Amino acid sequence: MLYGRDAELAAVGALLDTVRSGGSGALVLRGEPGIGKTALIEHADTAGLRVLRGAGVESEAELPFAGLHLLLHPVLDRLDAVPAVQAEALRGALGLAAAGGADRFLVGLAVLSLLSELADTGPVLAVVDDAQWLDRASADALLFAARRLGAEPVGLLFAARPDGFPAPGVPELPLRGLDPSAAAALLAERAADLDAGARFRVLAEAVGNPLALIELPATAGPAGGALPDRLREAFHTRVRTLPESVRTVLEVLAADDTGDLGVLLHAAGKLGAGSAELDAAVRAGLVTAHDPVSFRHPLVRAAVWHGTPPGRRLAVHDALAAALDRPGDADRRAWHLASATTGADEGVAAELERTAAWAGERSGHAAAAAAYERAAQLSAEPGAQLRRLTLAAEAAAEAGDLDRSDVLAARAERPGTADPVLAARLTAVRAAADFWRGALPSAHARLLSGAAQVAAADRHLALSLLVEALHVGWYAGERELSESVARLRSVLLPDDPLTPLARLLIHAVTPIVGGADGDDGVDWAAPGAMIGAARAAESEPGAAILVAGLGLILGQEAVTVELAEEQVELARRQGRVGWLPQALFYLACGWQFAGRQAAAAAAAEEALAIARDTDQRQWIDRLGEPLAYLAAIAGDEDGCRRITDEALAGVAGGDPAWQVPWVYAALGLLDLGHGRAESALTWLAPLGEGRSRFHVSATRSTPDLVEAAVRAGRPDAAAEAFAQYRRWAAHARQPWIDAVVLRCQALLDPDETAGESYAAALAAYRRLNRPFDEARTALLYGEWLRRGRRRAEARPYLAAARDTFDKLGAAPWAARARTELGAAGSPAPRPAGGPAARLTPQELRIVSLAAAGLSNKDIATRLFLSARTVGYHLYKAYPKLGVVSRAELAELDLNGP
Numbered sequence: 001m002l003y004g005r006d007a008e009l010a011a012v013g014a015l016l017d018t019v020r021s022g023g024s025g026a027l028v029l030r031g032e033p034g035i036g037k038t039a040l041i042e043h044a045d046t047a048g049l050r051v052l053r054g055a056g057v058e059s060e061a062e063l064p065f066a067g068l069h070l071l072l073h074p075v076l077d078r079l080d081a082v083p084a085v086q087a088e089a090l091r092g093a094l095g096l097a098a099a100g101g102a103d104r105f106l107v108g109l110a111v112l113s114l115l116s117e118l119a120d121t122g123p124v125l126a127v128v129d130d131a132q133w134l135d136r137a138s139a140d141a142l143l144f145a146a147r148r149l150g151a152e153p154v155g156l157l158f159a160a161r162p163d164g165f166p167a168p169g170v171p172e173l174p175l176r177g178l179d180p181s182a183a184a185a186l187l188a189e190r191a192a193d194l195d196a197g198a199r200f201r202v203l204a205e206a207v208g209n210p211l212a213l214i215e216l217p218a219t220a221g222p223a224g225g226a227l228p229d230r231l232r233e234a235f236h237t238r239v240r241t242l243p244e245s246v247r248t249v250l251e252v253l254a255a256d257d258t259g260d261l262g263v264l265l266h267a268a269g270k271l272g273a274g275s276a277e278l279d280a281a282v283r284a285g286l287v288t289a290h291d292p293v294s295f296r297h298p299l300v301r302a303a304v305w306h307g308t309p310p311g312r313r314l315a316v317h318d319a320l321a322a323a324l325d326r327p328g329d330a331d332r333r334a335w336h337l338a339s340a341t342t343g344a345d346e347g348v349a350a351e352l353e354r355t356a357a358w359a360g361e362r363s364g365h366a367a368a369a370a371a372y373e374r375a376a377q378l379s380a381e382p383g384a385q386l387r388r389l390t391l392a393a394e395a396a397a398e399a400g401d402l403d404r405s406d407v408l409a410a411r412a413e414r415p416g417t418a419d420p421v422l423a424a425r426l427t428a429v430r431a432a433a434d435f436w437r438g439a440l441p442s443a444h445a446r447l448l449s450g451a452a453q454v455a456a457a458d459r460h461l462a463l464s465l466l467v468e469a470l471h472v473g474w475y476a477g478e479r480e481l482s483e484s485v486a487r488l489r490s491v492l493l494p495d496d497p498l499t500p501l502a503r504l505l506i507h508a509v510t511p512i513v514g515g516a517d518g519d520d521g522v523d524w525a526a527p528g529a530m531i532g533a534a535r536a537a538e539s540e541p542g543a544a545i546l547v548a549g550l551g552l553i554l555g556q557e558a559v560t561v562e563l564a565e566e567q568v569e570l571a572r573r574q575g576r577v578g579w580l581p582q583a584l585f586y587l588a589c590g591w592q593f594a595g596r597q598a599a600a601a602a603a604a605e606e607a608l609a610i611a612r613d614t615d616q617r618q619w620i621d622r623l624g625e626p627l628a629y630l631a632a633i634a635g636d637e638d639g640c641r642r643i644t645d646e647a648l649a650g651v652a653g654g655d656p657a658w659q660v661p662w663v664y665a666a667l668g669l670l671d672l673g674h675g676r677a678e679s680a681l682t683w684l685a686p687l688g689e690g691r692s693r694f695h696v697s698a699t700r701s702t703p704d705l706v707e708a709a710v711r712a713g714r715p716d717a718a719a720e721a722f723a724q725y726r727r728w729a730a731h732a733r734q735p736w737i738d739a740v741v742l743r744c745q746a747l748l749d750p751d752e753t754a755g756e757s758y759a760a761a762l763a764a765y766r767r768l769n770r771p772f773d774e775a776r777t778a779l780l781y782g783e784w785l786r787r788g789r790r791r792a793e794a795r796p797y798l799a800a801a802r803d804t805f806d807k808l809g810a811a812p813w814a815a816r817a818r819t820e821l822g823a824a825g826s827p828a829p830r831p832a833g834g835p836a837a838r839l840t841p842q843e844l845r846i847v848s849l850a851a852a853g854l855s856n857k858d859i860a861t862r863l864f865l866s867a868r869t870v871g872y873h874l875y876k877a878y879p880k881l882g883v884v885s886r887a888e889l890a891e892l893d894l895n896g897p
Contacts (some may be wrong), residue, residue: 019049356375550565668681706744
């Protein structure tokens with residue numbers, strides 16, 4: 001009988017019913033120790049479901065993928081049905097094959113694919129108890145799978161304490177204490193012989209906690225302390241009454257907690273206990289009888305270990321290290337050896353370092369950081385300790401734990417460090433932590449300092465740090481940017497693969513910092529030079545993406561798109577799920593500025609979904625930029641303002657126009673499209689001032705500022721920004737920018753010369769492929785012609801603008817063109833829209849790939865979904881498109897601008 005949990009059982013039952021009926025879902029049961037999470041799981045009706053059970057194990061929290069192995073080991077024989085790159089990643093993560101350094105989220109995708117394959121033979125439920133003790137790598141993989149569940153009949157059910165296992169994006173069910181009547185009923189069943197006074201005491205102390213209601217009646221003495229401590233003491237009282245040899249078995253189980261019967265008995269045997277004592281522990285109600293062996297409740301383990309004297313703990317760890325002599329137990333053995341060691345021991349430190357390196361190869365960076373840190377503590381020689389602390393700090397940074405990486409690096413930093421390379425690496429770690437916290441001047445200063453430290457010993461590393469310093473300087477301000485460029489120019493090496501990238505960076509910021517690019521004979525405004533710089537530095541992490549970003553700065557969207565597409569394809573091929581949001585962000589921005597709104601939206605939406613599923617907060621925030629811009633073009637007031645409001649709310653202090661200039665650009669474009677010139681000018685004017693003016697979104701919005709200022713009757717408000725834009729145009733030397741300059745000039749020209757500028761701009765656009773910019777120019781020219789009473793001449797331009805805006809989904813701009821056409825004597829009906837307009841971005845991606853001939857499984861591998869989810873989206877898309885088969889898809893025009 002489960003008292004007082006009808007509502008909770010119904011909630012869990014709803015999830016299980018969804019899975020049984022072919023749907024999917026995930027749920028986290030959240031509550032304090034003893035509140036009944038495990039009991040709720042055990043009482044849930046799992047009839048008709050294949051159930052996989054696992055649990056977080058506190059002593060294995062530093063072993064990467066330990067929790068995942070415990071959950072999946074019964075079904076690993078089905079891995080051959082999973083796409084090869086995913087199966088390889090999962091085998092490597094679980095130590096079943098050589099680790100290939102796979103993205104940790106690819107392991108999560110492999111988990112999703114494996115569960116989906118299992119679901120082919122019936123609904124599947126994966127249950128993970130004590131999730132707060134899952135190792136970080138297992139938690140990441142399982143949460144990724146939970147967030148990407150689609151049309152497969154799979155459920156994930158987690159139980160966790162309030163202070164562990166953060167699971168953003170996954171529904172939670174909080175468990176609270178039983179109400180008074182349910183608590184009284186449970187107590188009456190379990191302790192019927194209690195007198196009224198004792199009953200009142202237990203009910204008051206238990207505050208509805210079911211485990212407390214069961215265990216506290218056996219305790220004596222006054223109440224005091226937190227309830228978990230009282231429960232632990234209750235269990236400890238029971239443990240103290242057992243013979244020493246039985247306590248030995250419990251101590252070994254508490255230290256290992258994997259439940260491996262062979263290891264448990266081997267280690268206990270070294271301490272004088274065996275199977276008879278294990279049986280006695282089972283009879284005492286403290287340990288379960290099944291294999292793997294486990295404590296009846298995690299608080300029993302806590303009680304046992306809390307009562308184990310320090311010297312005895314060392315002996316238990318030593319015995320377990322001796323028992324773990326199989327090849328697959330190297331990680332556990334190393335940690336038990338470390339726990340049994342009280343002083344410096346280079347041999348144990350070396351074993352832990354090997355464990356850390358292997359964890360890193362499997363993308364278990366959090367576990368690697370812990371192992372490197374403990375190895376540093378056991379190091380006998382200062383140089384080895386410094387090296388291992390450096391590795392620990394870098395691993396923590398790889399895991400995304402910036403606070404921990406900074407603390408580790410600070411511990412390792414010492415004045416006069418003999419190894420300048422290590423000192424520079426530590427400085428880089430601390431600079432990265434500063435950068436992501438928003439402490440830009442500090443990050444910049446650290447990078448310059450690190451470059452100076454290492455300049456004589458490793459000039460390539462010095463150059464790398466200065467390249468990063470310039471990147472930070474771009475966000476920090478003109479002083480930092482100028483200082484970075486000056487330092488960078490002083491260390492350029494002709495034969496270093498980073499030098500072309502450094503020269504390209506200097507070229508990109510020259511309009512801001514002044515000076516010359518340098519007499520190297522290379523035209524850095526040419527696409528070939530930019531691509532060449534990326535190719536030369538391809539061994540440097542992030543070099544291609546950095547050049548893609550420079551493409552946006554220099555008006556070279558073709559370069560941005562080419563490099564970003566390459567990075568997206570590489571990420572898909574290698575299964576680097578965590579890398580995709582960044583690569584897709586730049587691809588979306590490249591297509592956005594080139595006027596390919598549908599393609600940009602598809603890339604941005606996919607990036608946002610993956611960023612959320614992988615909990616990459618920085619990319620969730622940054623993807624607001626293209627999505628807000630696209631919403632502004634579409635005239636989606638609610639969507640654009642929701643995104644921009646969230647971004648403005650996240651600004652901690654200082655000038656928002658500098659910190660999130662894209663917000664001002666998007667809102668200005670939104671108002672401009674709707675004809676609200678004064679409001680648009682209010683948003684856009686700050687982007688032409690101060691530090692904001694050299695950011696990409698500020699530069700790109702200058703034509704909007706010019707149009708808003710002219711329409712508001714205040715052209716002087718855009719004069720300075722337009723002058724800066726013309727200087728940028730001369731530096732970038734891009735035909736499309738020259739065409740925009742002509743359009744802006746036409747707006748500012750007197751009527752006698754404006755027509756020539758408009759005509760010249762449109763003539764330039766005919767040689768380009770920038771539909772949105774061309775349509776805007778045609779609209780402005782048509783408006784100018786109509787105002788000059790040249791209505792017949794205006795109509796073709798206005799009609800062309802209307803048609804392009806319709807195709808792009810730029811509703812307010814199309815409405816403006818229609819209004820002007822009506823005024824010019826040619827009213828036009830609204831079009832129904834093309835096939836692609838009827839699909840969601842996800843459906844459009846899937847349908848496009850299906851039309852190209854890819855199978856459901858191929859599409860699933862490419863988009864990091866399950867094949868069943870792909871089929872579900874195709875099933876929904878076919879009626880929208882009016883087709884009934886894959887063959888008919890190839891006949892549709894799904895691309896559009």
